[in-house]
Amino acid sequence: MNPNALKLFVELSRSLHFAKTAEAHHMSPSTLSRLIQRMEADLGCSLLERDNRSVSLTDAGKIFNQFAARQIQEWQQLKLSLLEKDANLSGQLRLYCSVTAAYSHLPPLLDRFRSVNPGVELILSTGDPADAITQLQKGLVEVSIAALPDKPTAAIVFKSLEQVPLRIIAPTVDCETRRQLQQAEIDWSGLAYIFPEHGPAKSRLKHWLSSQGVKQPRVYARVSGHEALVSMVALGLGVGMAPQVVIDNSPMQARVRVLHQGENIRPFELGVCALKKNEVNPIVAAFIATAEEVVFD
Incomplete structure (x- = not known):
């Protein structure tokens, strides 16, 4: 076997x-x-x-x-x-991930990788995780940390790190959204929502709202990146959905609350991604091997 x-x-x-x-x-x-x-x-x-x-x-x-x-x-x-026994690797490895992943998941990967491959120069770019696959496809980076797409493609190698739960969040500051949520019966259709611009988070939020009977949500804003979305919710501009790890690491954490634990929302499968054709690159192969070795609790 x-x-x-x-x-x-x-x-x-x-x-x-x-x-x-x-x-x-x-x-x-x-x-x-x-x-x-x-x-x-x-x-x-x-x-x-x-x-x-x-x-x-x-x-x-x-x-x-x-x-x-x-x-x-x-x-x-x-x-x-x-x-490790192979000739010492040297060269560059370009990586892409979200700001949160840069300090929640990337450090143990880099610690392990650097201990084995000190001669590899690492170039890190951060941004909207929904753009991680596009960064690979455009050849802007060799490796990214991203959620498994809703429609995976065989052209992408994906090594799972862990599942990340998604939460529905609301503001704690005094605002119209908070007052609406204090009603005995919540009118989900009457709330303002902060939506991701694109990516798997957008489709999951739409699916959850549909399960609440909201077919045409009132979108207050569309934002790029989960960190920005949490900040918009914290300002009292509406209700949104964000990964638990982003909420936990947000400087605005005290200004939001979990409105719904998201038990019926499919969690993100977070992992290390690379183009399958780049597996022949020894530096990329070494980083993928590192991702298989590191275990997240």
Whole structure:
């Protein structure tokens, strides 16, 4: 069994959801199901209990999951050690991420990467995370930290770092929005909203509002970047949606409150991205290997 197959099983064991795991790896649920069936045939036992509503690990599946996780870790360590033994890498690596990711997720990646590859010059650009994939496609950077797109493409390599929950937030300052939210019954259609200009956050907010019966939201402003959106909400200009990590690290945190925990909002799958054709670049390959090694709690 190759490491990619083992990784698929480990991720499926965590999500217990064929469709989500398959989507994250740009394959159909039926293809993933056949891969698991081949594993079970090779091992001579059932790894998963399946029915129309749920998936769960069998006792054998739990044992195999532990084995697979160990094998993946050893494989990642082997790749890193081989990269370390290779000729010292030198050159430039251009990276792109949001301002928040620059201090929430990038430091441990850079610490590990720099310890192994001190000869690589790092050039960091920050901006709207919704532009991260475009930055890659235009050749402006080699690596970006971004949320998995709603419609992933096989041309992009994506290495997941962690899931980031999304929250609906409102201002705490005295303003029209706060007064509207203090009513016994909230008129969601009557509220002003701060919308992302584009990207997966925009589609998730529209979907959540639709679930609240809001078909044509009253958009007060469209902003680029989650940090700017939190600031607009903090000023009392409307209700918005932002990743929890952005809220936690915002200097305006005390001026906003979580209005809805977003249990029914699909979280961001945050990861390291690169063009698949650039995997042959040893510097890009080394950074991707680093992303596979670093674990976020």
